[in-house]
Amino acid sequence: MAASLPNDPATAHVPIASLVRSEDTQALSDHLATMGMRDLVAELARLDDDAMGVAFRLLERDRAAEVFEALEPTYQQRLLGGLRADRVVHLIEELDPDDRVRLLDEVPAKVANRLLAALSPEELTLTTTLLGYPEESAGRLMSPEFVSLRAAMTVGEALAKIRTDGVDAETIYALPVLDDERHLIGVTGLRALVVTDRDNLVGDLMNTDVKFVSTHADQEVAARLVSTEGLIALPVVDAEQRLVGVLTVDDAMDVLAAEESEDAALQGARTPAKTPYLxxxxxxxxxxxxxxxxxxxxxxxxxxxxxxxxxxxxxxxxxxxxxxxxxxxxxxxxxxxxxxxxxxxxxxxxxxxxxxxxxxxxxxxxxxxxxxxxxxxxxxxxxxxxxxxxxxxxxxxxxxxxxxxxxxxxxxxxxxxxxxxxxxxxxxxxxxxxxxxxxxxxxxxxxxxxxxx
Amino acid sequence: MAASLPNDPATAHVPIASLVRSEDTQALSDHLATMGMRDLVAELARLDDDAMGVAFRLLERDRAAEVFEALEPTYQQRLLGGLRADRVVHLIEELDPDDRVRLLDEVPAKVANRLLAALSPEELTLTTTLLGYPEESAGRLMSPEFVSLRAAMTVGEALAKIRTDGVDAETIYALPVLDDERHLIGVTGLRALVVTDRDNLVGDLMNTDVKFVSTHADQEVAARLVSTEGLIALPVVDAEQRLVGVLTVDDAMDVLAAEESEDAALQGARTPAKTPYLxxxxxxxxxxxxxxxxxxxxxxxxxxxxxxxxxxxxxxxxxxxxxxxxxxxxxxxxxxxxxxxxxxxxxxxxxxxxxxxxxxxxxxxxxxxxxxxxxxxxxxxxxxxxxxxxxxxxxxxxxxxxxxxxxxxxxxxxxxxxxxxxxxxxxxxxxxxxxxxxxxxxxxxxxxxxxxx
Structure with a gap:
């Protein structure tokens, strides 16, 4: 665990860059294996394209997918160029649909189309739906994979549904409750379900004073709503008020951080850039x-x-x-x-x-x-x-x-x-x-x- | 539900201020009852002290406590002056310990001591512990009320403990796992417990690559860690690495928003102020x-x-x-x-x-x-x-x-x-x-x- 401490002396002073230069693959691989996810992502982002590619290719397959997901889209794009096609397909397929859309926004249209073509039909549908919403809208940012409940369900039934449907969902902590036409009628939390009796009805536990936004709402407005309300996830509805996705708190924090960087650039009379300074x-x-x-x-x-x-x-x-x-x-x-x-x-x-x-x-x-x-x-x-x-x-x-x-x-x-x-x-x-x-x-x-x- | 839409025309144009001026208590009370929590908090913050007091006193007891908790400490302080002593005690007692500490930091020392004296022994202990940490430290901000698990527990036992201990906890979604000396050895999530078999062991489900901070860590550093890692809660440990609290994502977002306001003030060559502009x-x-x-x-x-x-x-x-x-x-x-x-x-x-x-x-x-x-x-x-x-x-x-x-x-x-x-x-x-x-x-x-x- 010590290896994950932000300022841990054991890892902080052995930069990956020098190990890449030394071409000692074994030492580099061992070093990477000892690093916490956060340090690894931070260190990779400080390397030039070649060194980043060398280090990334040495990561174990599942860890690589996790690291890839944690990197900013601009670094994801730079990594893709140096990877074999099957590796790229695996990485893209493993991304959450909303993260995938953000990467697709970054890469040239030709690359985006090739990446889309490689997706499974299911993931392709999820992705193209999100791509249909305007840039900077809540629809682009939301996760279309969520678990929804019905008011008439018992808590026991709800927990069973969560166990089955929850595998792919981005969150199961905030649980929207829908009517038969998929209209949002309330929200409950996993917390409420877990601490209560299994025979209680979801309808009796849900909160009907629900905050939500439309798919076309501005991302920043939606993210600030998550922040001021202290939400785990904000429901996103279409023009007919039907639930189509949820905006999770971690994505909201990313949006607010990006908006802060954009405002900082404008306030310094600079054109905002998505790429980190170095x-x-x-x-x-x-x-x-x-x-x-x-x-x-x-x-x-x-x-x-x-x-x-x-x-x-x-x-x-x-x-x-x-x-x-x-x-x-x-x-x-x-x-x-x-x-x-x-x-x-x-x-x-x-x-x-x-x-x-x-x-x-x-x-x-x-x-x-x-x-x-x-x-x-x-x-x-x-x-x-x-x-x-x-x-x-x-x-x-x-x-x-x-x-x-x-x-x-x-x-x-x-x-x-x-x-x-x-x-x-x-x-x-x-x-x-x-x-x-x-x-x-x-x-x-x-x-x-x-x-x- | 419509009443909670941020731009709902039904409520947006009936300002509380004019109802307060008209002295029609019934109409004001009815109007307040129709408002969503968020609108209510936002509108109260726009009133002068007297009008805010009049409107607040008309709120139903439990709702008032919720509204009070949602207000910024600076407004909380302004409200306290106009309330009867027993009402004040109830509001303070209902606050989470970390929110209470933030309010105590705002009020004059004399008022703070009077408020502390009115607390139940249990809440007093929680509060004074937090007050012992330096200002701007993670210790001040953390919630000391959390649910911790042991590695040897089965998932069934863990869920039972969560049901009992979880009532007062600020979050039960992130669950720290401790050894016999209360040292942090891992973290799991309610999600992992809910989707798995009840006979599994917590130790097999927990993630041991845990991010955590010390009680003396800077609040901003801790909050950014929550943001970049996408955490629901960040464990906070003492000098002996024993878990003493958790920093939840909603508190982290508040810290980041406050830091952003502070930086914005400094960047405009202004002395930062905690009070909103109007x-x-x-x-x-x-x-x-x-x-x-x-x-x-x-x-x-x-x-x-x-x-x-x-x-x-x-x-x-x-x-x-x-x-x-x-x-x-x-x-x-x-x-x-x-x-x-x-x-x-x-x-x-x-x-x-x-x-x-x-x-x-x-x-x-x-x-x-x-x-x-x-x-x-x-x-x-x-x-x-x-x-x-x-x-x-x-x-x-x-x-x-x-x-x-x-x-x-x-x-x-x-x-x-x-x-x-x-x-x-x-x-x-x-x-x-x-x-x-x-x-x-x-x-x-x-x-x-x-x-x-």
Missing amino acids: AMSVVSIARTRALWLLVLIVAAALTVNVLQVFEDSLAQVVALALFIPLLIDTGGNCGSQASTSMVRALAVADVRPEDVRRVVWREARVGLMLGLMLGAAAFVPVALIWEPNLALVVAATLVSICTWATMAGAALPFVARRLGIDPAVVSAPLITTLVDASGLLIYFGFANLILNI | AMSVVSIARTRALWLLVLIVAAALTVNVLQVFEDSLAQVVALALFIPLLIDTGGNCGSQASTSMVRALAVADVRPEDVRRVVWREARVGLMLGLMLGAAAFVPVALIWEPNLALVVAATLVSICTWATMAGAALPFVARRLGIDPAVVSAPLITTLVDASGLLIYFGFANLILNI
């Missing part, structure tokens, strides 16, 4: 960032135009230029604080799209308070080192910029949501760049007013 | 942002000093000022892309602290590529509108700033981790502000070199 080439990493940088530099070009308009003012009072970075940084920071706050609040439904006015009004007051604080803090040193009028320009600009940037930062995630865009695209870099030009307009407006230039 | 006053919101803004404006003051040094150059070539916002924005954007990328990769262990050199070297090449792209894109328009030498200064600055900012953005989260600080503090606003002064040095360095000023 598995990406330098060129691919640059590609996830180039588009946003270009968009942002075009937006930033507006600041050049604004400054050009005020070039004479700048020539007259060069000291004005000194405060440009500080002022636009502060505006960007206020805007970033408000936007990251709203992106998160919208994601977890702490605020709803209809709260937009209430939120912007709150943020206006927050921004004003922060602006007054920063304006006061900046006034004294600028007045002492330069002169009171310049200090007044800087302080007035800080108050205005903070209020305006905070309001804009709070409003933009709502605008994105309204436009059907993920609010997370309103990133700190985007809001910073967007409020810069307006910040400069405010600054030179006050400068012209107060310094009479 | 439940915070405008002043409290401003307070979560003020400190970071002050730190950042002090850091930004460095840009004023740098520009002051180059005031003569600026006076000679005012056009240099025009590109300041664009150049520092771009540097900040490159740095933000790299830092957000590393914060996430470190959080999910895609990269490890020892990868720092490899990562910074990769990012140097990424930054160089992006800088070359942006420099080339900027050269032509600047050369056409102004003059080639100024264009050369801008392009050379872009190449250098992008490379430098990308490296710094990638390295800083590792530095934070090394210093024992959450890498998420390396936010886009922080990195933007930090690289600005150095960006200006680079810019005026090139300007002096190329324009001979």
Whole structure:
């Protein structure tokens, strides 16, 4: 058991990579056999394609299938290339239908068709059904293999059914109860069945206040429902409210982790990528960032135009230029604080799209308070080192910029949501760049007013 | 059942708030009775303290306990103030020990002591044991109420024990197997017991490659283990490797959601707050942002000093000022892309602290590529509108700033981790502000070199 401890010194410092390089197959094979599943999966993911293939081929057949299932689709795809066709068929056949669909989404269409063709008729039906639902929908993610009960069953009958049907099911802990038309009428748990008398009826044990989603529901919404409700599995129904699958808690956690990575990328003004960092080439990493940088530099070009308009003012009072970075940084920071706050609040439904006015009004007051604080803090040193009028320009600009940037930062995630865009695209870099030009307009407006230039 | 649909039109548009205001107790009570648990919890969380208290007091006793358990500790605390003492005792007694500990962490010490004093001796022991573990540790979060089995038990005996001991346990789906000294030797699941013959031995069914954590393990690490392994419950052991609790998947999801909110706050340069956005006053919101803004404006003051040094150059070539916002924005954007990328990769262990050199070297090449792209894109328009030498200064600055900012953005989260600080503090606003002064040095360095000023 010790071998499975995450930081176990016995395994942590013998990297597979060096054993692969040494070409000592026996030592590598022995080493792999001692590793816990989790370490093994984590270590494989850190190898290059060739080394990963060498190590994987040395795994015992059933263990290999387990490892394959635990790997991210992107690694699964990379492994497939180096394996014999019969081995590939075995691995694909062993995957749960929902995991199989995620892999099929990753590979080129030609490979996907070849893999589908190799499936048994039964597994093929399960897979193509899932493939029929839109991407990012609960239907794609659900497991079509579940055990359902009827209200009229006794607990004894239910347990017997679970014993027979439960072999292929992804979970038997959450048990949907259906009527004769396969409509969902309640849910019970294996726990309730096990602790109760065998003559009781399922209908008397089931909970009828059931959470469920439609096959077309957004995966993230469904997964958050599993999380907030603390469910083991969430029933998924079709347009006629008939049960067609269940979304299990482990798949929900995977979705939430993937959404978190996607939001983190957007919040950093990067194009989300499914591949873990070290598995990406330098060129691919640059590609996830180039588009946003270009968009942002075009937006930033507006600041050049604004400054050009005020070039004479700048020539007259060069000291004005000194405060440009500080002022636009502060505006960007206020805007970033408000936007990251709203992106998160919208994601977890702490605020709803209809709260937009209430939120912007709150943020206006927050921004004003922060602006007054920063304006006061900046006034004294600028007045002492330069002169009171310049200090007044800087302080007035800080108050205005903070209020305006905070309001804009709070409003933009709502605008994105309204436009059907993920609010997370309103990133700190985007809001910073967007409020810069307006910040400069405010600054030179006050400068012209107060310094009479 | 329809009433529990997240977007059910029948309930979504009859807010509790207006019923509370109308003082029609009967209508409010009827309305509350029709609501699903989830909607009820969500709606209560949107009310002010008084309205929440009015609505809560109208709930039927057992339902109230369920709702109370489902509320965040911060709302639980706000509710307690308005309730009669006997009601409070009942609610606290009904909470699971781990949920109770989370509430006790929220309330003032005086209130916590009064609540503890009211507990039954049995519940008191469970609670004080958990309170003995460090904050943010797995021990605080685990449930001490679990069902454990012995390897020598038959499945029939195991099921009988589960039926007796399982009533108070938080989960009976994951079943730790212990030896005579209560050491963890394996884990099995209710599923395995239910589908197998009653004469089989637990020892033959259990999995001995068990993941577990110590009571002092970090909550986030433990919760991520539950997520990546797809566990129903993770065993928690003491220093002598004896089982003392289990961390269930629903609690793990709560931890991950809380960590995500905390990271989101840090990434937006805000002090994390446990209270949902709309439940915070405008002043409290401003307070979560003020400190970071002050730190950042002090850091930004460095840009004023740098520009002051180059005031003569600026006076000679005012056009240099025009590109300041664009150049520092771009540097900040490159740095933000790299830092957000590393914060996430470190959080999910895609990269490890020892990868720092490899990562910074990769990012140097990424930054160089992006800088070359942006420099080339900027050269032509600047050369056409102004003059080639100024264009050369801008392009050379872009190449250098992008490379430098990308490296710094990638390295800083590792530095934070090394210093024992959450890498998420390396936010886009922080990195933007930090690289600005150095960006200006680079810019005026090139300007002096190329324009001979």
